[in-house]
Amino acid sequence: AQSVTQPDIHITVSEGASLELRCNYSYGATPYLFWYVQSPGQGLQLLLKYFSGDTLVQGIKGFEAEFKRSQSSFNLRKPSVHWSDAAEYFCAVARSGSARQLTFGSGTQLTVLP
Amino acid sequence: EPEVTQTPSHQVTQMGQEVILRCVPISNHLYFYWYRQILGQKVEFLVSFYNNEISEKSEIFDDQFSVERPDGSNFTLKIRSTKLEDSAMYFCASMGGSNQPQHFGDGTRLSIL
Numbered sequence: 001a002q003s004v005t006q007p008d009i010h011i012t013v014s015e016g017a018s019l020e021l022r023c024n025y026s027y028g029a030t031p032y033l034f035w036y037v038q039s040p041g042q043g044l045q046l047l048l049k050y051f052s053g054d055t056l057v058q059g060i061k062g063f064e065a066e067f068k069r070s071q072s073s074f075n076l077r078k079p080s081v082h083w084s085d086a087a088e089y090f091c092a093v094a095r096s097g098s099a100r101q102l103t104f105g106s107g108t109q110l111t112v113l114p
Numbered sequence: 115e116p117e118v119t120q121t122p123s124h125q126v127t128q129m130g131q132e133v134i135l136r137c138v139p140i141s142n143h144l145y146f147y148w149y150r151q152i153l154g155q156k157v158e159f160l161v162s163f164y165n166n167e168i169s170e171k172s173e174i175f176d177d178q179f180s181v182e183r184p185d186g187s188n189f190t191l192k193i194r195s196t197k198l199e200d201s202a203m204y205f206c207a208s209m210g211g212s213n214q215p216q217h218f219g220d221g222t223r224l225s226i227l
Contacts, residue, residue: 043220
């Protein structure tokens with residue numbers, strides 16, 4: 001069965017600083033990988049996805065993520081964080097196939113200091 | 115941009131009562147899902163639905179749970195006899211095709227008293 005680990009429960013950065021959120025997955029083949037963001041009281045918004053091809057993927061709001069097969073990682077990055085980026089971030093993995101249930105990590109809460 | 119809509123946003127129910135959570139997936143999407151998130155825990159998969167039948171379900175999705183697509187636009191989750199441990203945020207998601215991502219609604223917070 002697939003699993004996802006987000007080792008950082010809470011990260012605090014200053015506005016304008018760079019950001020990297022870590023995600024490691026366990027899966028027997030190349031999975032489909034996703035990052036979602038959840039603001040308080042809101043649903044899960046898709047930031048970006050990796051299915052195949054270029055291992056560096058660009059998403060919305062200036063986020064990017066890099067798939068590294070050798071490290072089973074899919075870390076999320078942003079060069080300059082804005083106060084509005086404060087939220088909870090979830091990494092998720094799915095196996096290929098039509099039904100494709102998502103398995104989520106436990107999330108990383110991001111706090112942005114002014 | 116089209117979105118997944120869930121109603122109600124908050125549902126309070128007495129233990130043992132039946133509850134129906136409603137979702138309107140994105141129009142022309144073909145795959146439908148329910149997930150739940152107990153406070154402070156991970157988002158967990160409950161069930162997926164395609165071509166008018168359940169395609170996968172988790173261990174959580176026992177006989178107390180059922181899903182239905184009663185018409186061309188709604189997708190519902192029914193819990194027959196609610197328990198205290200059913201208190202959670204329930205998310206509906208839909209997906210257009212097998213090479214597309216899932217899009218989530220804002221969730222229904224279910225509180226069992």
